[in-house]
Amino acid sequence: xxxxxxxxxxxxxxxxxxxxxxxxxxxxxxxxxxxxxxxxxxxxxxxxxxxxxxxxxxxxxxxxxxxxxxxxxxxxxxxxxxxxxxxxxxxxxxxxxxxxxxxxxxxxxxxxxxxxxxxxxxxxxxxxxxxxxxxxxxxxxxxxxx
Amino acid sequence: xxxxxxxxxxxxxxxxxxxxxxxxxxxxxxxxxxxxxxxxxxxxxxxxxxxxxxxxxxxxxxxxxxxxxxxxxxxxxxxxxxxxxxxxxxxxxxxxxxxxxxxxxxxxxxxxxxxxxxxxxxxxxxxxxxxxxxxxxxxxxxxxxx
DNA sequence: TAGTCGTTTAGAATGATTCAAAATCTCAAT
DNA sequence: ATTGAGATTTTGAATCATTCTAAACGACTA
Numbered sequence: 001x002x003x004x005x006x007x008x009x010x011x012x013x014x015x016x017x018x019x020x021x022x023x024x025x026x027x028x029x030x031x032x033x034x035x036x037x038x039x040x041x042x043x044x045x046x047x048x049x050x051x052x053x054x055x056x057x058x059x060x061x062x063x064x065x066x067x068x069x070x071x072x073x074x075x076x077x078x079x080x081x082x083x084x085x086x087x088x089x090x091x092x093x094x095x096x097x098x099x100x101x102x103x104x105x106x107x108x109x110x111x112x113x114x115x116x117x118x119x120x121x122x123x124x125x126x127x128x129x130x131x132x133x134x135x136x137x138x139x140x141x142x143x144x145x146x
Numbered sequence: 147x148x149x150x151x152x153x154x155x156x157x158x159x160x161x162x163x164x165x166x167x168x169x170x171x172x173x174x175x176x177x178x179x180x181x182x183x184x185x186x187x188x189x190x191x192x193x194x195x196x197x198x199x200x201x202x203x204x205x206x207x208x209x210x211x212x213x214x215x216x217x218x219x220x221x222x223x224x225x226x227x228x229x230x231x232x233x234x235x236x237x238x239x240x241x242x243x244x245x246x247x248x249x250x251x252x253x254x255x256x257x258x259x260x261x262x263x264x265x266x267x268x269x270x271x272x273x274x275x276x277x278x279x280x281x282x283x284x285x286x287x288x289x290x291x292x
Numbered sequence: 293t294a295g296t297c298g299t300t301t302a303g304a305a306t307g308a309t310t311c312a313a314a315a316t317c318t319c320a321a322t
Numbered sequence: 323a324t325t326g327a328g329a330t331t332t333t334g335a336a337t338c339a340t341t342c343t344a345a346a347c348g349a350c351t352a
Contacts, residue, residue, distance in 0.1 A: 023298065023349080044339080059301050064340070080228060083309075085339060096265075098273055107273075115264055119242075119280070122255060126287040127244055134265070135279050141272040169318055169329060190308080205332050210309070229340075231308065 002037045002054055005029065009036060012075065020073040030055050031066040032075070032090075041079055041087040041097075041106040079106060081135065096134035109136065148183045148200055151175065155182060158221065166219040176201050177212040178221070178236075187225055187233040187243075187252040225252060227281065242280035255282065 005013065013032050017024055034050045035042070042050070048063045067088055070076035079087040081099050087106060089097075094116060096109040111134065120129055151159065159178050160170055180196045181188070188196070194209045213234055216222035225233040227245050233252060235243075240262060242255040257280065266275055 025299065025348090027300070057301090061302075061341090062300055065300075078228070080226060082224070082226060083229075083232060083339090086229060096268070098269065098275075101276070109268055109270075112268065115261070115268070118261055118264075119282075122242070122258065122261070123244065123282065124255075124286075127253075127282070127284060128287060129244075129282050129284040130247070131283040133279075133281050133283070136265075136269065136273070136275045137277040137279070138273060138275040140270075141274060167329095171318075171330065173331070203332090207310085207333075208331055211330075229308095 002033055002050070005033050005036070016073040016075045017069075022069060022073070026055065027058060027062050028066050028069065030058070031063055032070065035070075035076060035088060035090045039090065039108075041089050043085040043087055045085065047088065079135075081106070081137070096136065098136040098138070100140050101137060102139050148179055148196070151179050151182070155179075162219040162221045163215075168215060168219070172201065173204060173208050174212050174215065176204070177209055178216065181216075181222060181234060181236045185236065185254075187235050189231040189233055191231065193234065225281075227252070227283070242282065244282040244284065246286050247283060248285050 009032075010029075013029065014024055017028070030051050031047060033054075034047050038050070044060070044063055044067060047067065048058070048060050051058050051063065067076065070088075071078055074092075075090065077089045077091070079089050079097055081087075081097075089106075089108070091108050094111045094113065096111050098107045098109050099105070100107065116132065119132060123129065155178075156175075159175065163170055163174070176197050177193060179200075180193050184196070190206070190209055190213060193213065194204070194206050197204050197209065213222065216234075217224055220238075221236065223235045223237070225235050225243055227233075227243075235252075235254070237254050240257045240259065242257050244253045244255050245251070246253065262278065265278060269275065
């Protein structure tokens with residue numbers, strides 16, 4: 001059902017973990033695989049249930065741990081909307097998020113780097129940015145459920 | 147300690163409530179007053195404790211209710227960062243937020259409307275935006291605690 | 293084979309927020 | 323002024339995502 005990681009993906013994972021001095025474990029591989037398999041910004045719980053199919057007995061706490069690890073080593077981004085459960089996104093290119101209020105789905109929106117540059121310019125001189133998050137909220141008209 | 151609302155502020159409040167068919171109550175006036183008195187993006191709990199000084203006996207649930215009401219009628223904006231407690235902001239002009247990681251403080255950043263316009267342009271044609279949130283995360287260099 | 297250290301696990305704990313039900317208040321109409 | 327209907331407030335319990343704790347496990351090294 002869920003494809004294994006390909007060579008390149010496995011390498012990213014191993015490299016990122018190694019770089020921050022952490023180990024490769026079956027749990028981490030599966031959680032990462034689940035994230036790549038369906039890039040729909042799943043919640044922890046969704047990741048957990050998808051991963052259970054491959055590894056019954058996996059615990060929810062481990063999924064929390066794995067995802068936290070990935071965020072820590074820059075493999076994955078967190079996506080928050082209001083106070084809803086945190087969602088996870090393996091897209092590392094700079095992008096914004098659009099949350100469709102009618103479906104609850106989150107879509108990635110490509111973010112031209114000029115806009116990012118302009119944004120950093122509106123900050124006072126002594127403000128140093130580490131992260132910029134841009135999120136849209138609204139509805140899609142046609143809703144061809146893309 | 148906390149100034150009363152001035153004529154204009156009181157009007158905004160009454161008008162906004164009236165427009166959405168809701169009543170004016172002492173609790174709502176005080177909560178709104180607290181928000182205007184110190185525009186430092188307080189959490190519900192902070193608003194609650196500040197308001198208690200003027201109205202002992204006020205309940206936390208009421209503060210939740212009032213703030214929800216204000217958000218509902220567009221008087222106040224919510225500000226979320228990661229999974230921290232929601233903060234509240236009575237600044238209605240379009241602006242972004244900068245969260246200083248070293249102090250935890252949130253600063254308003256004026257947002258030129260050209261940028262907002264550009265942002266809406268990066269969306270696919272059938273995406274209709276209702277809200278755009280932009281938040282920076284980082285540190286201030288000088289930290290003259292402005 | 294034993295020791296070390298990071299990881300996983302289950303379940304308890306936390307903390308922000310929401311809910312439920314009863315008491316109270318506001319305001320328009322009398 | 324008084325009343326009544328409906329909105330609001332209050333208290334305390336409930337919920338839910340997330341974090342914590344402590345024990346078990348595993349991989350690797352001495």
